[in-house]
Amino acid sequence: MKEETKIVVAGRHPEDNFGIVNAPVYHASTVLYPSLAELQKTHAARAAGERVVSYGRIGTPTTWSLEDAVAELEGGYRAQVFPSGLAAVSHAMLAFLKSGDHLLMTDSVYGPSRIFCDNVLSRFGIEVTYYDPLIGAGIADLIRPETRLVYVEAPGSQTFEMQDIPAIADVAHARDARVMMDNTWASPLFFKPFDHGVDISIQAGTKYIVGHSDVMLGIVTTTKDCWPVLQKGANMMGQTAGPDDVYLAQRGMRTLSVRLKQHMVNAIAVAEWLKGRPEVHSVLHPALPDDPGHAIWKRDFTGSSGLFSMRLKEVSKDAIAAFLDDLELFGMGYSWGGYESLIILADPTSYRTATTWDNTNPLLRLHIGLEAVEDLIADLEAGFNRLNAAK
């Protein structure tokens, strides 16, 4: 089956539900058992890792429907939902790490994931070393006997470096470490983590899977080998997600392929236009042919999403504010992956530790939504006019 077909078909079982197309929303905590024997049988099955309806927190056909669909799209074995992308990131790490372990973390990781490492993992005696996202096979020099996880994210948050994930995975596996990836940018449509050596893949479902800026959700997919560890870890930490949010995520996911392809086209058009602007120093988008990460992107990814950055030529804070404050279509706000365009000012120098970043050229991260490209460009053009007037 092609990816577009999987997005429509995966995880649905109308035959179990009166022929109704979408999975039903089960609101459940208590599950009743007809007899002691039945109760004990169900709990033994659950302890053995079987999928049984036993208690709301452990999962229902609503959660399994989304989990199965995402696992199939990612190309992994099984998946687990979490109440946010960050909960997926933090609980995946907690499931696979223990006191005394060492984690190798890309310096271009999503900010809150970094805050979790520095403030929570450190309290449990788990050491974190940040590495240059462009390190590739050079990661070998940083791996220690106690290194259990190498965490990758491509392209990097805000700065969009492409990582050579197969090269990193080869080295990590040879040294008995697992590879965990934040695959939110490409979504499972445009990058297949398990074909590139990833063992544990994380989606902030909040972004493109939900697609409508109205639900928080995270999903972790693993290989068969890693699954029992992740599943037990999630269950012991009480992790699940509310059925209405899971339903909305599944509803959003069915249109992922049409949405994402349009985000891709719109974003490339806006990125190309920005490159020609005299106010712009550079555009950071791996699908652009002269981007430093383009060769890796082209080798490993099948598409690009709507998120990229640009760096402005040196300009005052007031001029940036004049540009941003009166944009009509670009909202100023965090998150991304919905149908609408967004823009934020970011400063990678405020967090990077393993690599240096020069913020002389201010960085703006854009999410290109599903509006007409002409309208988005007109909005940005008016912004540049304000910026130039305020210089």
Ligand SMILES: *Cc1c(COP(=O)(O)O)cnc(C)c1O
């Ligand atoms: C937003 C985001 C997350 C966290 O997701 P939330 O649902 O907001 O907690 C994780 N990784 C990346 C790359 C993100 O953009």
